[in-house]
Amino acid sequence: MKITHEEFQKARRISRAVQEYLKELNDDGLRSVDLYPILARKKLVEKDKYNGLYFRNFLRKLRDNNLLSLIPQCKYDDVNDKHIKWYFYRVKENKKTEKEHDIESKILVIPKITEEEINKLIEKAKPHIEKLPKINIQKLSYPQLETRKMYKRAYEIWTEREIEIMKRAYKKFERIDKVAELLKRQPNVVEKKLKYCNL
Numbered sequence: 001m002k003i004t005h006e007e008f009q010k011a012r013r014i015s016r017a018v019q020e021y022l023k024e025l026n027d028d029g030l031r032s033v034d035l036y037p038i039l040a041r042k043k044l045v046e047k048d049k050y051n052g053l054y055f056r057n058f059l060r061k062l063r064d065n066n067l068l069s070l071i072p073q074c075k076y077d078d079v080n081d082k083h084i085k086w087y088f089y090r091v092k093e094n095k096k097t098e099k100e101h102d103i104e105s106k107i108l109v110i111p112k113i114t115e116e117e118i119n120k121l122i123e124k125a126k127p128h129i130e131k132l133p134k135i136n137i138q139k140l141s142y143p144q145l146e147t148r149k150m151y152k153r154a155y156e157i158w159t160e161r162e163i164e165i166m167k168r169a170y171k172k173f174e175r176i177d178k179v180a181e182l183l184k185r186q187p188n189v190v191e192k193k194l195k196y197c198n199l
Contacts, residue, residue: 003065006175011062011070014044018073022090032056032086043177046187047150049143054188059086118173122182125165129153129183132162153184163197166190170199 036052039045046054077085180187
């Protein structure tokens with residue numbers, strides 16, 4: 001699967017956050033499981049109960065597309081391809097290489113609105129999300145309830161109203177993670193729903 005411009009942007013945001021954290025910690029050689037809670041708290045990677053499974057899958061996708069250089073702090077040990085170990089080291093901050101500029105010109109799309117503007121729109125739309133129908137959570141299984149601790153509206157039934165909100169939000173934000181934040185659902189679920197709606 002190819003990397004989308006949204007994933008390109010996501011990789012750059014992760015790279016900046018990792019570099020800042022490693023500098024602040026004054027340490028190197030951290031594993032993906034060490035960084036996952038920090039990145040999840042900053043909403044740069046999707047939360048999950050497997051201590052960063054979606055984050056590791058994203059790193060693998062970058063590697064498989066020869067784009068791991070977007071997170072230059074990341075190195076890996078692939079002695080066992082099924083269980084890759086990901087390590088992170090500070091990098092010297094220098095000017096972009098010609099290759100990076102070339103990748104950027106092909107993938108990078110400048111967002112129409114800033115993250116701050118998106119956050120304001122999410123805040124403004126919260127009352128509409130609160131009004132959406134709610135299921136009886138007593139019918140949910142224990143694993144589902146655990147997921148609900150991270151995503152407050154996980155396993156809710158999709159209504160026409162919510163699908164409409166999702167479509168409009170995606171056209172405005174152009175970021176799945178922010179649409180998921182608005183809907184309080186898992187980003188991978190929102191991504192599947194958007195694909196189903198041909199977006």
